[in-house]
Amino acid sequence: MSDLPEELQTSIDAVRADVAALHGELVRNGLVVWTGGNVSGRVPGADLFVIKPSGVAYDDLAAENMILCDLDGAVVPGTPGSERSPSSDTAAHAYVYRNMPEVGGVVHTHSDYATAWAARGEEIPCVITAMADEFGGPIPIGPFAIIGDDSIGRGIVETLRGHRSRAVLMANHGPFTIGSDARDAVKAAVMVEDVARTVHIAKQGGTLIPLAQEAIDSLFTRYQNVYGQTPQGALS
Numbered sequence: 001m002s003d004l005p006e007e008l009q010t011s012i013d014a015v016r017a018d019v020a021a022l023h024g025e026l027v028r029n030g031l032v033v034w035t036g037g038n039v040s041g042r043v044p045g046a047d048l049f050v051i052k053p054s055g056v057a058y059d060d061l062a063a064e065n066m067i068l069c070d071l072d073g074a075v076v077p078g079t080p081g082s083e084r085s086p087s088s089d090t091a092a093h094a095y096v097y098r099n100m101p102e103v104g105g106v107v108h109t110h111s112d113y114a115t116a117w118a119a120r121g122e123e124i125p126c127v128i129t130a131m132a133d134e135f136g137g138p139i140p141i142g143p144f145a146i147i148g149d150d151s152i153g154r155g156i157v158e159t160l161r162g163h164r165s166r167a168v169l170m171a172n173h174g175p176f177t178i179g180s181d182a183r184d185a186v187k188a189a190v191m192v193e194d195v196a197r198t199v200h201i202a203k204q205g206g207t208l209i210p211l212a213q214e215a216i217d218s219l220f221t222r223y224q225n226v227y228g229q230t231p232q233g234a235l236s
Contacts, residue, residue, distance in 0.1 A: 008046055015041045015050045015182070016063040016080075022186045023052060023061050029190045031109040032058070038087040041182030042097055042104045047071045049097055053084040071098045073150075088147055095153025096178065100161065103178045105185035110174040113196035117141075118169040124192075124199055127208045131199075132216040133223035134191045136164030144171040152176070164220065167192040 004012070019041045026032045026039065035058070040051035050066045067086040068076040073094035075082050087093075093106045117124055117139075124139040126132055131139070142159040145151035156176050159168045166188040167177045175192050179185030202208060211219075 008043075011045065012043050012048065012050070012068060013063070015043050016066045016068075019050045019052065019066050019182050020061050020063045022182050023058055025186050026107075026109060026189070027058050029193070031111040031189055031193055033110070037109040038089050038093075038107070039182055039186060040087075040090075040093045040106045043068075044104070048076065049093065051087050051090055051093055053081060054087050056084070069094065089152065091148070091150045092153035092156065092176070095150040096156055099153075099157045100178065102180070105179040105182035107177045107179075107182075107185040107189040108174065109189055109193070111189070111193040111196070113200050114139075114167075114169060114193050115174040116200065117196055118171055118174050121171050123169070124196055125208060126211055126216055127199060127202065128195060129211070129219055130191070131195045132211055132219035133227070134188070134195070135167060136220035136224075137216055139165050139167050139169060139175075139192060139195070142168040142170040142176075144173070 019039050022039045026037050031037060035055050038052050040049050042049045047070060049069055051069060052061060053065055053067055056065065065081045065084065067081040067084060068079045069086060069090060070076060071094055073090045075086055089108050096103055096106050118141065121141055123141045126138045140159050140163060142155040145155045152170060155170060156168055160178060166179055167175055169175050175189065177185045177188035177192060179188055
């Protein structure tokens with residue numbers, strides 16, 4: 001792969017660095033234990049993505065040991081990290097990238113509260129404005145699937161295609177999130193655990209009060225299109 005165009009190599013290097021660093025956000029936000037969980041990022045303009053190696057401690061993750069894969073989930077030979085085995089969820093990530101071209105990042109964790117909802121096979125209802133803002137409605141349950149092939153990926157795509165949510169709770173497993181890039185998918189992973197915890201606590205105290213659909217729609221539209229800084233050169 002040494003004969004790659006310079007622009008593509010620069011893009012791959014940037015994604016490697018981002019994906020390696022973003023695993024630290026999973027640790028800082030308490031979303032993973034030991035070596036569980038993974039972040040991947042699509043290489044812009046190429047049928048490639050970067051994912052972490054399997055079973056490597058988070059403290060030992062670095063850009064040079066991230067693994068470059070094609071969209072079939074095969075490790076690209078002769079690239080840094082290619083001597084290692086990629087994450088056991090690689091086939092699931094690859095399936096998402098093949099079938100959802102708008103997705104630029106995928107994250108999987110076993111974060112406590114989100115996984116507890118998954119263990120009950122129960123979607124998280126949209127009862128707080130933060131959920132409406134970030135996910136545009138409830139966070140759905142995906143089908144149970146065994147790790148090892150692309151079954152999990154198929155479940156993710158079937159559940160999230162056409163859905164506002166960037167998170168799915170795979171039954172008896174845990175959350176997977178998608179985003180426009182790896183950082184966006186990590187943000188979704190942080191937020192799904194936050195709302196899973198809040199709604200769980202609220203549910204213990206009494207009956208949940210659902211948000212009206214028109215309120216959810218309004219909140220989602222505002223957050224996705226107005227919230228934050230106005231892009232440079234855009235009308236304020």
